[in-house]
Amino acid sequence: MFFDSLKSRFVLALGACVITASAAAAEFPTRDIRLIVPWPAGGGADAISRKISNIAEQELPKSIYVENIAGAVTATGLIQMTSARPDGQTVGVLTYDSVITLPRGQMVPGYSLDNMALIARITSEADAIVVSKHTGIETFEELIERAKENPGEVRLGVAPKGSGPYLSAMQLEKLLDVDFNVITYAGSSSAEAEALLSGELDAAISSLGDFSGIIESGDAKGVIELSSVQNKTYTDVPTIKSKGHDLQTGSFIILAAPANTPDDAVATLESSFKAAYDTEEFQTWLAQVGVTADWLGSDGVEAWIDELQAKTFSLMDELEL
Structure with missing residues (x-):
């Protein structure tokens, strides 16, 4: 009798746990979702993150608020994301540096993609060269001609060493036999935009959307x-392929949550952001700022990152970076 009573209490307790867990999953999110953007406000990643989250929250019972936590080439904000409770209430934004620069250099202790549950890729953007009106340059050919006539004098702004734009600059110098005065800027592309406006830079490399x-x-x-x-x-704006050169680099926006976030929470986040991605409002807005919509769900992002890292790290080895 004692064991029958004990068994009954165990079954009831187990059932209660299942019901509680199911209810928690069904109620997700239970509070506003924190979306960490690891770049300062005002850049392309910030704008895209804010736009899609504003639409995505319409699919959820709670709001999504953006918090900019810059530093250490995105590591500062993303380590805060991975250190949060893995309940789906905290999400982070990954860019090129998060996937390539940091893992390649192993420069920040505690930072690892293994600490993340990937949700989806939202956009991809090719790098581009933008020139300041102060230069009077109108075409790519004019830019290269000036660089050849004035070795080391044309000031070209890029993100820090190891970044996509930095790699682009190194490849362009090698490909076209030119020598730029490459100047690196930490933080978002907004710093380079200001430098172009002030005449501090002659040109800069980032996406057209960043400089829209x-x-x-x-x-x-x-x-x-x-x-x-x-x-x-x-x-x-012509493609470099149309000029007879094969060079393709760029960035992207990926969403991730802390590792061990429940599958149900990841699925809810993915479906909410996919619904926002599919809206005419978001697609039209992306087109207006010149960013390419490029969705890849949680089932394919990890393999895509593995392939990208293998290709890019091989290129870095060639350039000895």
Whole structure:
């Protein structure tokens, strides 16, 4: 009798746990979701993250709020994300540096993609060269001609060593036999945009979307996109493939949660952001800023990252970076 009573209590307790866990999953999220953007406010990654989260929260019972935590080439914010409770209430934004620069250099103790549950890739953006109106340069050919005539004098702004734009600059110098004065800027592309406006830089490398504001104002002009596919928004900016060169680099936006986040929570986040991604509002907005919509769900992101790392690390070995 004692054992029968004990067994009954155990079954009831187990059932209660299952019901409680199911209820918790069904109620997710239980509070506003924190979306950590590891770059300062004002850059392309920040703008995209804010736009899609504003739409995605319409699919959820709670809001999504963005918190900018910059530093250590995205590691500061993302380590805070991976250190959060793995309940789906904290999400982080990964860019090129999060996937390539940091793992390659192993520069920040405690940072690892293994500490993350990947949710989805939202966009991909080719790098491009944008010139300041102060230079009077109108075309890619004029930029290269000036660089050849003035070795080491054309000031080209890029993200820190090891970043995608930095790699692009190194490849361009080798490919075209030119010598730029390469100047690195920590933080988001907004710093480079300000330097282009002030005349501190002659040119800079990042996506056209990152520089959309100063391009639209006429303070800067895109002269080449490092891609083989013509940008549907900036149709006046030629691809480097059209100039007879094969060079493709760029960045992307990936969403991730802490490792061990429940599958149900990851699925809810993925479906909410996919619904936002599919809206006409988000697609139209991306086109307006010149960013390519490029969704890849949780079932394919990890394999894509593995392939990208293998290709990029091999290139870095060739350039001895």
